[in-house]
Amino acid sequence: MIADAPPGAVDRRTLVGVVGASLLAGCAATGATNRPLAGGSACLPPVRAREDRLIRQVVGLRPFRPSGFVVREASFGDKRLVHNYGHGGAGITLSWGSSRLATNIGLPGHRGAVAVIGAGVMGLTTARLVQEAGYPVTLYAKALPPETTSNIAGGQWYPSLLYRRSRLTPAFTAQLKAAAAYAYQRFQIMVGDDYGVRWMTNYQLSDSPPSESAKDELLASMLPENRALPAGAMGFGSPYVSQWSGMLIEPPRFLRAMLRDIRVAGGEVEIRDFADPSQIADLPERLIFNCTGLGARDLFGDTELQPMRGQLAVLMPQPEVDYAYETAGGAYMFSRSDGVLLGGTADLGDWSLDPDPETTRRLIRLHAGIANAMRCA
Numbered sequence: 001m002i003a004d005a006p007p008g009a010v011d012r013r014t015l016v017g018v019v020g021a022s023l024l025a026g027c028a029a030t031g032a033t034n035r036p037l038a039g040g041s042a043c044l045p046p047v048r049a050r051e052d053r054l055i056r057q058v059v060g061l062r063p064f065r066p067s068g069f070v071v072r073e074a075s076f077g078d079k080r081l082v083h084n085y086g087h088g089g090a091g092i093t094l095s096w097g098s099s100r101l102a103t104n105i106g107l108p109g110h111r112g113a114v115a116v117i118g119a120g121v122m123g124l125t126t127a128r129l130v131q132e133a134g135y136p137v138t139l140y141a142k143a144l145p146p147e148t149t150s151n152i153a154g155g156q157w158y159p160s161l162l163y164r165r166s167r168l169t170p171a172f173t174a175q176l177k178a179a180a181a182y183a184y185q186r187f188q189i190m191v192g193d194d195y196g197v198r199w200m201t202n203y204q205l206s207d208s209p210p211s212e213s214a215k216d217e218l219l220a221s222m223l224p225e226n227r228a229l230p231a232g233a234m235g236f237g238s239p240y241v242s243q244w245s246g247m248l249i250e251p252p253r254f255l256r257a258m259l260r261d262i263r264v265a266g267g268e269v270e271i272r273d274f275a276d277p278s279q280i281a282d283l284p285e286r287l288i289f290n291c292t293g294l295g296a297r298d299l300f301g302d303t304e305l306q307p308m309r310g311q312l313a314v315l316m317p318q319p320e321v322d323y324a325y326e327t328a329g330g331a332y333m334f335s336r337s338d339g340v341l342l343g344g345t346a347d348l349g350d351w352s353l354d355p356d357p358e359t360t361r362r363l364i365r366l367h368a369g370i371a372n373a374m375r376c377a
Contacts, residue, residue: 043235057355060152089161097179118291196253237373
């Protein structure tokens with residue numbers, strides 16, 4: 001699991017190349033066989049990580065803040081403004097919980113219509129909570145799903161790339177725990193094909209004994225079946241393997257269903273790109289939730305916000321691969337109905353949305369190495 005962002009600038013393009021080289025040593029990219037393990041159990045079906053199975057390359061910019069995500073009320077003339085942004089790689093994971101913290105600040109005592117700015121996962125969950133509390137809502141956004149950053153997310157339920165450990169404070173720790181706890185419960189009641197939420201076994205692969213992070217301790221009650229496995233378990237070639245069970249949220253399905261729910265419940269949706277705060281101040285609503293993600297940097301002058309670029313190589317779906325894994329170096333594989341996602345990049349300060357073909361090739365080689373290292377005792 002990727003617990004925290006490293007203290008320095010993150011560049012997993014380099015990391016992917018280094019880790020991939022060690023994993024690929026002596027491995028041909030032909031695919032592992034699914035032979036029985038000693039004792040009668042079976043190896044997991046390996047990912048067929050080949051360039052001829054590539055169906056798309058996508059890039060998203062995570063809104064990263066070293067001190068963590070913002071949920072607070074801000075002075076805004078004669079209106080009330082509540083910020084809810086800066087969730088790094090944990091936007092999907094924390095969405096319901098962070099939005100609940102925001103609505104708990106803004107809604108008490110309010111009367112009348114509500115505005116939500118931004119139609120990523122944070123804006124959609126905020127809008128639905130506003131509706132559930134009985135208020136009319138208008139969602140203002142420059143783009144709607146599937147054209148949002150949230151659509152690029154992998155969707156694993158686990159807060160990752162969220163803060164810099166040296167900036168962790170007791171107040172933020174409490175905020176994170178509260179957001180995670182509510183989101184964890186909320187996603188459970190949405191399990192099913194309609195919202196694209198399901199339970200999945202996750203494996204952590206490492207060359208050395210894993211150490212528990214502060215966040216793992218914080219979220220211990222939300223990581224069921226968390227345990228170390230014997231060396232070679234499930235056929236993985238890594239000397240240290242552990243597992244835990246978690247939810248996988250498929251963003252294309254989830255975001256589409258959420259936007260539908262908002263509209264069915266009477267919510268208004270208006271396409272609008274705000275160039276400066278004065279345009280937001282001119283809205284008719286007296287209460288406004290800012291869920292603009294990385295856009296808050298320019299709109300509200302939050303220069304702590306930085307893009308953390310992530311690139312994914314998506315392979316053709318493999319329905320038999322019903323698990324996820326992550327290496328200690330941050331490379332990961334999530335198997336979804338719309339494809340097998342191969343990731344592991346986090347380029348801090350990089351604003352480019354153009355996929356890098358060499359990064360895609362490295363990702364495929366890296367995950368081919370993991371697949372080809374799978375052996376049965």
